[in-house]
Amino acid sequence: MYRIRFHGRGGQGMKTASRILGTAFFGSGFEVQDAPLYGAERRGAPIFAYVRAARRPIHERGVIDRPDLVVVADDTLVPIPTAGVMAGLGERSVLLVATGEEPAVWRDRLQLQGPILTLPIAAEERAELRFVGASCAAAAARLIGVISWADLERATQQELAPLGETVVVENLRRGRAAWDAFAPHEGLVVEGAEAASQVDERPDWIELPFEAARISAPDIHVAATSTEVRTGLWRTIRPVIDYDRCHRCTWVCSTLCPDSAIAVDTEGAPRIDLDHCKGCMICVAVCPTHAIETIPEGEAKHAESEEARP
Amino acid sequence: MSRMLVTGNAAAAWGARLARADYVPAFPITPQTEIIETLGGWIEAGELDARMVTLDSEHSMLTAAGAAAATGVRVFTATSSQGLLYAMEMIYTVAGWRAPFVLANVSRALAAPITLEPDHNDVLAARDSGFLQLHAATCQEVLDLTLLAYRLSEDEGVRLPIIVNLDGFYLSFTREPVQIPEPSAVDAFLPAFDPGGLGFSASRPVSQAVAVLGGGPYSYFRYEMHEAARNALAVFDQVAADFGDRFGRHYSPVESYRCDDAEIAFVMMGSFATKAKDAVDQLRDAGQAVGLVRPRMLRPFPDQALRDALVGRRGVAVIDQNLSMGLGGVLHTELSAALCGVPNAPVLASFVGGLGGRDIGASEFFAMVDVAREAARSGMPPVPRLLYTRSELREMRKLQGIAAAERAAAGQPGDGA
Structure with a gap:
């Protein structure tokens, strides 16, 4: 069984990428299951x-x-623990990162046993990543190596048809470019075992201890805890x-910031609280x-880290 | 017929579409909303000739559903979790009206604390209402059971509303290959609703006499509902046989998987049961005689079918994705009653797992077989177990550490943790 995970942010088309790949597999005669899992269901929030x-x-x-293959559409997710990008990567697992950095940088940074590949993202596109979903799906299909371009093309058309012809054409162009770029790595992703576990594996179960309500009730009566969530x-x-x-x-x-993330200082100058600005650009x-x-x-993060260097 | 990838939510919508539902009262709630969005899209595009009305709440939605069914039109509606609870007064009331229709419930665990992921406490809250309950394990079953549910619900010998349950996320947002039957074949299986004695009409106002005092008439009406629900066992078999002849997919009230010669069986409901199938296959490959028994139907309770499947097994691991506070797993309790006093009944081991969408790992299925086998050997049912690991408690302790720090910072009494 092939097991593939796509990681991105809400709005970057990860559900669409999984559907394009799922439909392409299905068109190639495979049984398929595909699904998105979101937490916050908000644009920009990590999803897979x-x-x-x-x-x-x-x-x-x-x-x-x-996973046999993990595709990361937004490299800023890698260091966020709750995004779970690195979960379960083994020596056979392939990691594909859409990024502006070189593969060697990621190999050095992550020290994984398995192969790391990068899908280059041009500097001017890093902000929106509007077409990254189709590129990721096409790159994944080529790395898996059991799906034809014709099946992938049909799947892309089918999944994006409701968005109109222009969108389909541009996504196919991007997808084709990724498909061609990963030709040297065709078949790099190896199908995992049918069963994900061995029959002698056992869970580390424990007895849940009884605890009084002052510990075990889900109540924290503290104000303004939402400021702790760095949206x-x-x-x-x-x-x-x-x-x-x-x-x-x-x-x-x-006044118009929907997240109250802009305050005016005593000099009358607006200051943006970057821990809570979600980037809506209102x-x-x-x-x-x-x-x-x-x-x-x-780019902003990169500039900050350059400035922080001694 | 075409076979395509659809989500459980889309499969439910296909069920309503192929059943030619006339009226869809609606109210959104995650993870159900995609069902009514899909139906709304089809109505908008002229592909489905139905009236959708968005109501102000699930309570109104269920009132509208029952009232419309009482006029003799075919009704489909859908909700989930807190929405089902908000509608609970009318869940009991419309069942009492004996108004037949289908409600898709997309299971989601209940507050508090609030979550979006599934377990079965929401649908079990409607357990005693008079609604019959069918529980799907795959997207294909969501569609097929919806069609079966209309035939069953509208049968003159039943005439009770039915909940078709599908698990949030694991089915609702998951695409799987689903055979979409030809509309003409569905029309032959499921003709237009014949409302019989029903037939409320706005142009002919009449009152529905439903107030009774003294207990005698009340007992009569309520026990007749119970009898109708029991009668649904036999009607389901007839309807499912017809469905199987027409579409080649055969449904029994209880699915029995590799169970004939099994020493140990899992018993569980819903989509997680397919994970148990994988565990059964692996254990069989390793030479262990293990099987799965899955009630598709919870109401009426298929007690005889469960006895047929389980008598002769030595041990049973009952996995409840629900928790009745102060008692334990609901399915375990009901199964215990069904097997009470039956010769050669297996020993039951009770597990509670999958609460709030918590995964059940393959290794846990293997370990549950160990527990059930030991119970069978000793003849002693083990203490019920929550499926919960040391690392999960460690994560919980981290959260409690944060809570303690917050309390301390706020000058509140410490928790001693």
């Missing part, structure tokens, strides 16, 4: 989707904990204020003097 494909009916369900991690693009152009109007961006749209610009989050 998975595909199982086999020559017989699939009874396994739920999260894939021993800024969902951001793929970042608003940056040019304080030379900002007129200190003192209210427009800060401030960019409403600023009367166009003093707020948009930059890709990856």
Whole structure:
């Protein structure tokens, strides 16, 4: 059975990628199961989707904990523990990262036993990653090596048809480029065992201890805990204020920010709380003097780490 | 017929479409909403001739569903979890009206604490309502059981509403290959609803006499509902036989998988049961005589079919994806009653697992067989077990550590942890 996981952020097309690959497998005569799993169901929040494909009916369900292939559409997810990108990667597992960095950087950084490949993302596209889903699906299909381009093309058309012809054409162009780029690695992903576990494996069960309600009730009566949730991690693009152009109007961006992530300091200047700005860019749209610009989050992070160097 | 990849939610919508549902009262809730969105899309595109009405709540939605069914139209509706609970007053009421229709429930665990992932406590809250219950394990079953449910529900010898249950996420958002039957073949299996004595009409106002005092009439009406539900066992067999002849897929109230010569059997409901099938296959390959028994039907309770499947087994691992507070697993309790006093009944080992969508790993199925086998050897049922691991408790302790720090920072009494 093939077991594949796609990781990305809400809005980057990971569910679509899993469906394109699932439909392509199905068109190639495989039994298929594909599904997305979201937590926050918000644009920018980490999500993953998975595909199982086999020559017989699939009874396994739920999260894939021993993947043959993991595709990461947004490399900013790798260091976020709750995104679970690295979960279950073994020596046979292939990791494919869509990134602006070289494969050697990722090999050095992650120290994995299995192969690491990269899907190059041009600097100007890192902000939105609008077509990364189709590219990831095509790269995955080529790495698996049992799906023809014709089946992948049909699957892409079928899954994207509701979005209109222009979208289909552009996704197919991107998909074809990824398909061609990974030709040297065709068949690199090896099908995993039919059963994911051995019959002699045993769980580490414990008896759940009884605990009094003051410990065991799900109540924490503390105010403003939501500030502890860094929803800024969902951001793929970042608003940056040019304080030379900002007129200190003192209210427009800060009032219209839906996350109350812009405060005005005592000098009348807006300050963005990047721990909680989700990157919706409403401030960019409403600023009367166009003093707020948009930059890709990856670029901003890169610049910050350069600045932090001694 | 075409075989295509669809989600459990889309399969439920296909069931309503192929049944030619006339009326769809709707209210959104995760993870059900895709069902009504799919139906709404088809109605909008002119592919389904039905009326969809979005109501202000699930309570109104169930009222509308029961009232519309009482006018003699075919009704489909869907909800989940808190929505089902919000509708609970009307769940009991419309069942009492003997109004036949189908409600898809997409199982999601109940608050509090709130979650989105599945277990069966939501649908079990409707267990005693008079709604019959069919539980799907695959997307194909979601579609097929919806069609079967209409025939069963509308049968003159039953005439009770039916819940078709599918697990959130594991079926609702999961695509699997599903055979979509030809509409003409479904029409032949499921003709237009014949409302018989029903037939409420806005142009002919009448009252429905449902107030009774003194207990005698009440007992009569309620026990007749019970009898109708029991009668549904035989009617299901007839309807399923007809379905099997027409479509080649055969459904019994209880699925029995590699069980004929099994010493040990799993008993569980819903989509996680397919994981048990994998475990059975692996254990069989390793030379162990293990099988799976899965009730598709929970109400009426298929007690005789369960006895037929289980008498002769030595040990049974009952896995409840639900928890009746202060008692334990509901299926374990009901199965114990069905096997009480029966000669050669197996020893039951009770497990509670999969609460709030918590996965059940293959190694846990293997370990449950060990426990059931030991219980069979000793003749002693073991203490019920929650499927819960040391690493899960470690994660919980981390969360409690954060909670303790928050409490301390807020100057609240410590928890001593």
